[in-house]
Amino acid sequence: xxxxxxxxxxxxxxxxxxxxxxxxxxxxxxxxxxxxxxxxxxxxxxxxxxxxxxxxxxxxxxxxxxxxxxxxxxxxxxxxxxxxxxxxxxxxxxxxxxxxxxxxxxxxxxxxxxxxxxxxxxxxxxxxxxxxxxxxxxxxxxxxxxxxxxxxxxxxxxxxxxxxxxxxxxxxxxxxxxxxxxxxxxxxxxxxxxxxxxxxxxxxxxxxxxxxxxxxxxxxxxxxxxxxxxxxxxxxxxxxxxxxxxxxxxxxxxxxxxxxxxxxxxxxxxxxxxxxxxxxxxxxxxxxxxxxxxxxxxxxxxxxxxxxxxxxxxxxxxxxxxxxxxxxxxxxxxxxxxxxxxxxxxxxxxxxxxxxxxxxxxxxxxxxxxxxxxxxxxxxxxxxxxxxxxxxxxxxxxxxxxxxxxxxxxxxxxxxxxxxxxxxxxxxxxxxxxxxxxxxxxxxxxxxxxxxxxxxxxxxxxxxxxxxxxxxxxxxxxxxxxxxxxxxxxxxxxxxxxxxxxxxxxxxxxxxxxxxxxxxxxxxxxxxxxxxxxxxxxxxxxxxxxxxxxxxxxxxxxxxxxxxxxxxxxxxxxxxxxxxxxxxxxxxxxxxxxxxxxxxxxxxxxxxxxxxxxxxxxxxxxxxxxxxxxxxxxxxxxxxxxxxxxxxxxxxxxxxxxxxxxxxxxxxxxxxxxxxxxxxxxxxxxxxxxxxxxxxxxxxxxxxxxxxxxxxxxxxxxxxxxxxxxxxxxxxxxxxxxxxxxxxxxxxxxxxxxxxxxxxxxxxxxxxxxxxxxxxxxxxxxxxxxxxxxxxxxxxxxxxxxxxxxxxxxxxxxxxxxxxxxxxxxxxxxxxxxxxxxxxxxxxxxxxxxxxxxxxxxxxxxxxxxxxxxxxxxxxxxxxxxxxxxxxxxxxxxxxxxxxxxxxxxxxxxxxxxxxxxxxxxxxxxxxxxxxxxxxxxxxxxxxxxxxxxxxxxxxxxxxxxxxxxxxxxxxxxxxxxxxxxxxxxxxx
Numbered sequence: 008x009x010x011x012x013x014x015x016x017x018x019x020x021x022x023x024x025x026x027x028x029x030x031x032x033x034x035x036x037x038x039x040x041x042x043x044x045x046x047x048x049x050x051x052x053x054x055x056x057x058x059x060x061x062x063x064x065x066x067x068x069x070x071x072x073x074x075x076x077x078x079x080x081x082x083x084x085x086x087x088x089x090x091x092x093x094x095x096x097x098x099x100x101x102x103x104x105x106x107x108x109x110x111x112x113x114x115x116x117x118x119x120x121x122x123x124x125x126x127x128x129x130x131x132x133x134x135x136x137x138x139x140x141x142x143x144x145x146x147x148x149x150x151x152x153x154x155x156x157x158x159x160x161x162x163x164x165x166x167x168x169x170x171x172x173x174x175x176x177x178x179x180x181x182x183x184x185x186x187x188x189x190x191x192x193x194x195x196x197x198x199x200x201x202x203x204x205x206x207x208x209x210x211x212x213x214x215x216x217x218x219x220x221x222x223x224x225x226x227x228x229x230x231x232x233x234x235x236x237x238x239x240x241x242x243x244x245x246x247x248x249x250x251x252x253x254x255x256x257x258x259x260x261x262x263x264x265x266x267x268x269x270x271x272x273x274x275x276x277x278x279x280x281x282x283x284x285x286x287x288x289x290x291x292x293x294x295x296x297x298x299x300x301x302x303x304x305x306x307x308x309x310x311x312x313x314x315x316x317x318x319x320x321x322x323x324x325x326x327x328x329x330x331x332x333x334x335x336x337x338x339x340x341x342x343x344x345x346x347x348x349x350x351x352x353x354x355x356x357x358x359x360x361x362x363x364x365x366x367x368x369x370x371x372x373x374x375x376x377x378x379x380x381x382x383x384x385x386x387x388x389x390x391x392x393x394x395x396x397x398x399x400x401x402x403x404x405x406x407x408x409x410x411x412x413x414x415x416x417x418x419x420x421x422x423x424x425x426x427x428x429x430x431x432x433x434x435x436x437x438x439x440x441x442x443x444x445x446x447x448x449x450x451x452x453x454x455x456x457x458x459x460x461x462x463x464x465x466x467x468x469x470x471x472x473x474x475x476x477x478x479x480x481x482x483x484x485x486x487x488x489x490x491x492x493x494x495x496x497x498x499x500x501x502x503x504x505x506x507x508x509x510x511x512x513x514x515x516x517x518x519x520x521x522x523x524x525x526x527x528x529x530x531x532x533x534x535x536x537x538x539x540x541x542x543x544x545x546x547x548x549x550x551x552x553x554x555x556x557x558x559x560x561x562x563x564x565x566x567x568x569x570x571x572x573x574x575x576x577x578x579x580x581x582x583x584x585x586x587x588x589x590x591x592x593x594x595x596x597x598x599x600x601x602x603x604x605x606x607x608x609x610x611x612x613x614x615x616x617x618x619x620x621x622x623x624x625x626x627x628x629x630x631x632x633x634x635x636x637x638x639x640x641x642x643x644x645x646x647x648x649x650x651x652x653x654x655x656x657x658x659x660x661x662x663x664x665x666x667x668x669x670x671x672x673x674x675x676x677x678x679x680x681x682x683x684x685x686x687x688x689x690x691x692x693x694x695x696x697x698x699x700x701x702x703x704x705x706x707x708x709x710x711x712x713x714x715x716x717x718x719x720x721x722x723x724x725x726x727x728x729x730x731x732x733x734x735x736x737x738x739x740x741x742x743x744x745x746x747x748x749x750x751x752x753x754x755x756x757x758x759x760x761x762x763x764x765x766x767x768x769x770x771x772x773x774x775x776x777x778x779x780x781x782x783x784x785x786x787x788x789x790x791x792x793x794x795x796x797x798x799x800x801x802x803x804x805x806x807x808x809x810x811x812x813x814x815x816x817x818x819x820x821x822x823x824x825x826x827x828x829x830x831x832x833x834x835x836x837x838x839x840x841x842x843x844x845x846x847x848x849x850x851x852x853x854x855x856x857x858x859x860x861x862x863x864x865x866x867x868x869x870x871x872x873x874x875x876x877x878x879x880x881x882x883x884x885x886x887x888x889x890x891x892x893x894x895x896x897x898x899x900x901x902x903x904x905x906x907x908x909x910x911x912x913x914x915x916x917x918x919x920x921x922x923x924x925x926x927x928x929x930x931x932x933x934x935x936x937x938x939x940x941x942x943x944x945x946x947x948x949x950x951x952x953x954x955x956x957x958x959x960x961x962x963x964x965x966x967x968x969x970x971x972x973x974x975x976x977x978x979x980x981x982x983x984x985x986x987x988x989x990x991x992x993x994x995x996x
Contacts, residue, residue, distance in 0.1 A: 036304035037297055039314075039321035042140040045097065045641050047082035047634030049075060049589065049598070052326065052641050053094040054140035056160040058296055059303040060357070060380065062279075062333040063268060064094040065158050065165035066145055068104050071121050071185055072976070074586065077101040079185075082634035086130040087147060088119045090158060091184065092165045092268055093216070096329040097641020098361065099587065100410065101976065102210035102403065106218050107184040108264060110169035112152045112176045115251050117234045119184065122979075129179060142304075142325060143296025152176075159293040162333055163279035164267045168289045173258035180220065180250040187974045189213065193250055194242035198225035201250060202273050209976055211406035212942060215342065216268055219276045223263035223287050226252035263287050270405065271348050275336040282337045303328055306376045307651070311675030311694065319630050320654050320673070323647035327369055330643040331384065334358035334404070342405045344395030354386040360402045363411035363474075363538075364600050364642035366418040371659040372648045374426050375722070378682055381423050382430045388416050389431065392439040397446060412467055412538050413474035414443045421481035422662040425488055426718050433489055440482045441494065444475075444501075451475070458759045458827040459507040462520035462536050463864070466871020469508050469516050470538035470601070473548045476504040480551035480751075481663040499754045505549050506758040507827075509559045511780055514569060515542045520873075522762030522814070522831030531594070532582035535871035539587040540601045541580060543573060543594035550604055550661040553611045554750035566612040573605070574621060583851045590629050590638030592621075597629045598639025603649050604660045607668035610747050611660075615669065615714040616700055616735030622653050622670035623699040655679075656689050656729070657716045661749050665718040668747050669740065671699045672729060685724035691731050698731040701739055714740030715747035757826040760786050760818045764805060768836045768863050772809035775833070777802045779818045784826075788816035797825060811835045836863050838890070842989070845884035852877030854987065861887060865901065866987035868944045870910060875903055880981030883913070883965040885989065888924065892959045893993035895920065898930065899950025900963050903985040904937050906975065910983040912937045913965035916949035920958035927962050930954075939972050950990060957996065963989055 045052035055066015068091050069084035070076035077098050079091065089109035095102060109129060120128010131151035139146045146157040153172040160166065169178070180201065182191045186209035193203040202219045230240040231249040254262060265287075267280025284292060304324055309317060335341040335356040343349045374381050391407075392398050398417065401410035417440040424433065444451070450465035454475055460468040480502035486494035510517045510524055518525035518536035530542040537545050546569065549556040557566050576593040589598030596602045606625060609617035629638040630650055637646055652658045656672030672691040679687045704711040707725045716727065740746070757779075764776035777786050786802040789795045795817045802816065811834045818826040840861045848854075854876040855862065866874035883900075898918045904911055912935045919927035933949040949965070967984040971977035 034308070035301050036321045037142045037300050039317045040142050040300070040304070040325045041318055041322050041632060042142070042325070043082060043634050044319070044322045044632060044636040045326065045634070046078075046080055048637070049586065049639060050635070050637035050641050051075065051077045051097045051099070052637070053078040053080045053096060055080075055090070055094060055145045056143045056158050056296060057329060058143065058160060058162050058299050059328040060331060060333055061160060062163045063092050063160045063165045064096075064103075064329070064332070065090060065092050065160045066094050067147060068107065068184070071104070071119075072101075072978075074099065079104045085132055085134070087133050087149065088121060088130045089179070089181065089184065090156060090167065092218070092266060095359065096326065096643055097637075097646065098643065099640050100210045102186065102214070104185040105205055105207070105216045106266060106268065107181040108167060108266070109179045109181070110149065110152065110154050110156055110171065110176065110262070111179060112154065112172065112174065115177060115179075115236070117179075117231055117249055119181070141297070142300035144293050157289070159289060159296050161283040161292060161296070163269075163337065164265055164283045166284060166289055166292050167264040167266075168261055169264070170259060170261045171254070171256040173256055173260065176254045176256045178222075178226070178252045178254070178262070178264065180252065183247040183249065186976065188246040190244070191246060191248045192242070192244045193230055193248050195228045195230070195250075199223075201228065201252070202276070203248070204273070210408055210410075211403040213346070213406060214404040215270055217271065217273045217276045218266055218268045219273060219280050220264055220266045221280065222252065224254060226254060228252055263289055269336050270334060270342040271336050271340045275338065275340060279337050300325070306680050307655070308678040308680065309674045309676070312673060315632050316654075316673055318632050319636065319650065323630070323650040326641055326647035327372055327644040327651060330359045330361070331357040332359045344391045344402070344405055344407060346405065347394070349390070349394070351386075351390065354383045355380075356390065357384060357387045358402060358404055359643060360399045360416070361643035361645070362399065362401060362415040362419065363413055364645040365648075366415035366662055367600055367603050367645060368648035368652055368659060369644040370419045371422055371662050372651060374423055374428065375679065375681065378428050382428055385420050385423055385428070385431045385436065388420060389435055389439060392443070398439050398443040412449065412471050414478050415474070417443065417478050417485075418481040418662050421485040424485055425663060425665055427722070437482075437485055437489060437491065437494070440485060444479060444482060444498070454504065455501070456827065457829060458504045458756075459519050462518040462525060463872055463874060464867055466535045466869045466873070467538045468520075469518050469536045470540065470545055472504050472508050473516060473545060476502050477548070477551050479504075484663045496754050499751060500756055502551060503555070503751060503756045505552070506555070506559065506756065506780070509556075509758075509780075511559060514560050514565065515546050516548075517542065519761060521767035522765060522829060524761060529581055531577070531580050533580050533585045533588065534582045535873055538601070539585055539599050540596065541582070541588070541594070543576065544588070544596050544599070544601050546573075547605055547608055548601060551663070551749050552751045553608065554748060557612070563612045566608065567614055567617075570605070570609055570612070570617070587639065592624070597625055600642065600645055603645070604658070607658050607660050607670060610668045610714045610740065613741045613746050615740035616737060618668065618714075619671035619700050619735070623673075626650065626653055626673055656691070660747070664749060666747050667716045667718070667721070669701070669714050669716055671701070679721075681722055681724065685722065687721050687724055688726040690726065690728045692728065693731045695731075697733045700732050700735045702730040702732040702736045703739060704729050712739065712742075712745045714745060755823060757781060757784060757818045757820055757823045759826045759829045760784070760816055761829060762814070762831055765814070765831070765833055767831070768834050770836060770839060772807050773833055774805050774807050775814060776805040777816055781818065781820060784818040784820040786816050786818055788814060790814060795828065808833060809835070834863060840890060840991075841888040843886045843888070845886070846878060846881045849877045849879045849983075852985065860885060860986060860989045864988070866903065866946070868903070868946055870903055870905060870908065870985055875985040875987045877910070878967060878984045878986075880967060880969060882967050883963065883984060883986055885963050886924065887961045887963070887989055887991065889959050889961065889991065889993070892922065892957055892996065894996055895953035895956050895958055895961070895991065895993040897950060897990070897992040898953050898961060899948045899990035900965060901946060901948050901987045901990065902965065903944070903946050903987070904941065905944045906939070906942045908983070909971055909975075909977045909980065910985050911939055911968045912947060913949070913984055914968055916963065916965045918951060918953075919962040919964075920953070920956055921960040921962065922958055924960045927960070930956065939968060940974065948990065953993070961989070961991055
């Protein structure tokens with residue numbers, strides 16, 4: 008039962024908020040924000056206080072592991088372990104949760120007890136009805152300790168107010184909390200101040216966070232090393248450090264704590280704290296935080312709609328302003344990608360760039376609402392390029408995590424530049440963009456040489472080709488805007504690589520490997536040719552050349568039919584399980600980013616009323632006011648930015664273009680307050696739940712027939728008025744000039760030709776047939792390893808090869824440059840071994856089935872390429888029948904370690920031989936030489952000298968590590984063992 012003390016503290020807090028809201032006026036948008044939206048289901052948001060794009064994200068930690076613990080909080084939890092100062096908003100991987108504080112009474116407990124069911128540990132139960140969250144403020148009652156905790160924040164500091172029941176109390180400071188600690192330190196500076204460092208490894212492999220914590224009341228400190236209190240100790244170093252700060256408190260007494268953080272050093276944390284929280288006015292800090300949010304959210308003013316719609320809208324706008332996060336101290340210093348400290352001038356440096364997600368709508372939204380901050384993002388990218396040699400892919404706390412695909416920082420830069428944002432070195436930016444695109448990571452050499460990525464060499468090959476092609480188009484746009492013609496044309500050619508994976512027969516994007524289309528083909532199958540998706544969901548990712556996509560599909564009607572089929576398809580998928588594929592309408596997956604532009608493609612096909620219908624459906628069905636109000640991960644603002652744009656009535660289908668596709672507005676009136684005092688209004692007359700269709704439009708008083716909006720018209724300020732109705736007006740937004748258009752009209756390419764017949768591994772011979780996507784194109788080929796040209800032999804009919812051969816071939820057609828080279832090695836395989844497995848591989852990692860370990864195909868370091876066979880929590884136990892007795896010289900087996908994916912080397916591999924397949928004799932055991940905490944990808948052949956023993960059967964037993972080790976983020980879960988080939992060298996007697 009809630010104590011009188013807790014009730015009084017809560018009532019006082021509520022009274023303060025209501026008084027502040029009343030003084031702010033009824034137009035204060037913060038009153039519509041509910042930070043609990045997205046904290047349930049798989050939204051992965053956190054409810055704690057922060058400022059727009061702030062360095063500190065202070066809040067409660069209730070879940071410390073698992074996918075749904077990525078933010079550290081889940082709405083269904085009822086135990087809180089304390090309040091840490093950093094959190095991630097909506098990511099699919101967990102990290103942060105640094106510098107945990109917990110106010111407590113009673114006996115000192117140093118272990119959290121998380122994951123235990125015996126009730127031991129310092130975590131406290133709490134009740135949802137006593138939990139409160141608003142922009143810049145969070146409060147909860149800790150029932151175990153009869154204590155109320157209130158939190159607020161500045162940009163670089165967190166402020167706590169703890170109200171105690173009276174008597175002995177303490178505040179626990181836990182530096183061991185959450186992820187593995189590489190090093191940490193604590194020092195008691197005075198009876199009211201403690202400082203320290205927490206350096207940890209998780210998603211960010213080397214994250215440094217310094218802090219200074221000051222307390223409003225003197226404490227008596229005890230430090231603990233490895234959960235043992237050390238009386239009298241004033242400073243300590245180690246990997247498991249905690250501090251217990253003791254108090255004698257009166258009934259209802261409050262103790263305030265303010266914590267400054269820095270990635271640079273302790274003095275940086277101290278300056279941040281002193282600059283931003285010089286006094287002890289908790290309510291003043293809270294009021295300032297609310298005012299900061301009010302100012303930020305008032306950049307869009309909405310009228311009309313139900314209260315629930317306004318709550319979803321302003322919470323979405325709030326979520327869109329949580330990241331990226333400030334990563335620079337008040338004195339201009341920051342920690343760079345090289346791990347060193349740098350000083351910036353004239354801009355602010357940021358971190359947490361979830362670019363695969365946020366390039367689509369989050370960053371285009373910030374171009375409109377935060378142009379100066381967008382300039383700072385670009386400056387940050389350029390500093391990361393200088394210090395790390397590569398523009399960011401998914402940067403986190405000075406670490407490049409290389410998570411997700413593409414190099415979408417180039418899209419953010421180009422979008423900012425073509426929309427008029429300046430103040431950064433454009434020449435340096437273009438050079439960085441080109442250098443990044445010309446790097447040799449993640450299949451890019453194959454992409455540049457062949458125009459596609461063979462799936463046997465690189466995982467997620469189709470998605471990578473499509474996203475590289477789009478990124479290259481944005482580089483071309485940047486080069487064109489700067490008058491750099493050679494670069495413009497080179498990247499315009501590269502941007503058409505999507506044509507190399509568009510199978511015109513099926514109308515889908517398909518994987519190509521070993522020279523051929525992947526078969527059998529099932530568009531519902533979730534496999535490693537795509538990134539968190541299947542062929543349905545990536546079929547239409549050509550935002551930069553929708554006209555070319557329409558041509559490839561066979562016309563606008565075919566695009567419309569494909570869209571209709573997508574939304575009407577079964578919601579079932581086949582193949583791998585993929586949690587990110589969520590929020591399904593047919594095979595449209597709103598819970599994940601590859602689908603986000605798709606509803607607007609009806610505009611491009613000349614049927615905008617269908618965009619209006621499906622956009623309204625998504626707005627109403629895939630967002631709500633409850634904790635489960637997001638249909639997928641928030642992903643650092645992208646899920647919410649989609650809602651903000653779509654509720655306004657338009658969406659940036661192609662960042663890097665200056666057009667927005669028009670959908671169906673959700674509010675009677677929305678006003679964007681832009682830089683320079685300009686305003687752009689969108690009014691929807693007659694709007695209702697049923698009146699979702701645009702009947703007509705006027706822009707600044709003149710009839711407007713376009714189903715797209717130009718950026719220059721928007722930022723100039725003005726008024727767009729829609730007349731809405733219950734039925735489609737099929738005349739509006741259609742016809743030449745009225746349909747949004749992205750097209751490539753220069754430097755057209757020929758798709759690279761493909762293998763129609765031909766086995767990658769064959770016993771005697773194989774028939775080879777070549778084909779092209781362009782019916783009247785000629786194919787020229789070579790079989791001797793030389794590069795094919797138009798002077799090489801012309802392919803006329805299938806031919807047969809009986810030896811290992813590298814086939815290289817190109818397509819040629821008058822009026823087009825010769826295509827890029829397709830290349831495939833067809834390997835003669837003399838042996839016909841048979842394999843028997845005593846243990847079963849995972850259905851998600853088959854490498855082709857039961858015979859995969861003796862098929863002669865070796866895996867690359869990327870397990871997603873599909874050549875590795877995975878065993879979850881079990882050993883590999885396999886017997887190879889060589890078909891005859893051989894004199895064996897060498898035995899081996901290949902394995903992969905990729906710790907980030909829970910894949911570990913076997914602890915040891917044992918080899919045995921037999922003449923009859925029943926009685927086996929051990930030959931030897933090879934132990935691993937790769938430690939389980941080696942995080943770099945590595946392949947290793949475990950092999951030994953067989954000594955000339957005679958045998959027909961070889962048994963291989965590889966011991967799985969069993970479970971992810973204690974220091975691993977997946978600790979306790981089954982570990983994977985990945986193998987790709989059993990190696991036998993021998994000869995007939």
